[in-house]
Amino acid sequence: MPTVTMVVNGQPVSQDVEARTLLVDLLRNDLSLTGTHVGCDTSQCGACVVHVNGDAVKACTMFAFEAEGAEVATIEGQAAADGTLSNIQQAFQDHHGLQCGFCTPGMIMSASALLKDNPKPSEDEIRAYLEGNICRCTGYHNIVKAIMAASGQDITAVAAE
Ligand code: FES
Ligand code: FES
Numbered sequence: 001m002p003t004v005t006m007v008v009n010g011q012p013v014s015q016d017v018e019a020r021t022l023l024v025d026l027l028r029n030d031l032s033l034t035g036t037h038v039g040c041d042t043s044q045c046g047a048c049v050v051h052v053n054g055d056a057v058k059a060c061t062m063f064a065f066e067a068e069g070a071e072v073a074t075i076e077g078q079a080a081a082d083g084t085l086s087n088i089q090q091a092f093q094d095h096h097g098l099q100c101g102f103c104t105p106g107m108i109m110s111a112s113a114l115l116k117d118n119p120k121p122s123e124d125e126i127r128a129y130l131e132g133n134i135c136r137c138t139g140y141h142n143i144v145k146a147i148m149a150a151s152g153q154d155i156t157a158v159a160a161e
Contacts (some may be wrong), residue, residue: 006070008033009077017064024048024059026067027074035075035105039134046133049106049113050074056113058132075105078112088112088150095155097146099137107133111147120151123158 005014008031015030027033027050039047041060048059051073078086085093088111098104107130114121114129121129126144135143145155 002065004064004068006067006072008072009074015064019063019065021064022060023050023052023057023062023064023067023072026064027059027072033074033076037102037105039102039106044132044134045103046106046110046130047103049109049133051109051113054113054116056110073109075109078108086112088115088147091146091150092143095142095146095149097138097143103133103135103137107135107143111143111150114147115151120153121147123148 001016001018003014003016004026007013013031015026017026024036024038027036036050036059037047038060039045043058043061046058049056050059051057052062052067052070054071078089088108092098092104092108110130110133114126118125123144126147127140130140130143141159145158148155148158
């Protein structure tokens with residue numbers, strides 16, 4: 001059984017995995033990082049988005065061994081150690097960017113990857129970037145508002161319908 005060594009949320013991790021083990025299963029089952037959700041297991045919903053070496057990745061699309069030597073970040077690493085929410089998490093709370101919350105970890109990890117590369121995305125750019133993240137509850141408008149607010153932009157013009 002191969003051993004995968006990586007850094008997860010700043011902590012070194014070394015874990016024996018089967019060759020078929022997916023990154024999302026390593027995170028959830030072996031490391032108990034259950035904030036990364038599994039909504040479809042077929043690369044469609046985006047509930048499982050994490051960062052691998054700074055890029056947003058659907059963790060159900062990647063074998064764990066492929067993350068050998070990588071820096072992995074999950075939703076558990078977003079808030080500060082004292083529990084203070086990240087800028088994006090706080091914006092989701094302030095602007096009602098979630099209802100049931102199932103999609104939220106993936107949305108926040110995707111949003112933070114977007115803002116790293118594009119600190120002031122337009123509404124259209126946000127909507128296009130989130131194409132791979134499905135939300136069954138919110139209708140997306142408040143998610144878009146939250147991401148625009150987190151990037152310091154005016155949200156009054158964000159489409160309401
Ligand atoms: S569980 Fe990975 S995309 Fe849906
Ligand atoms: S808040 Fe329920 S799926 Fe997005």
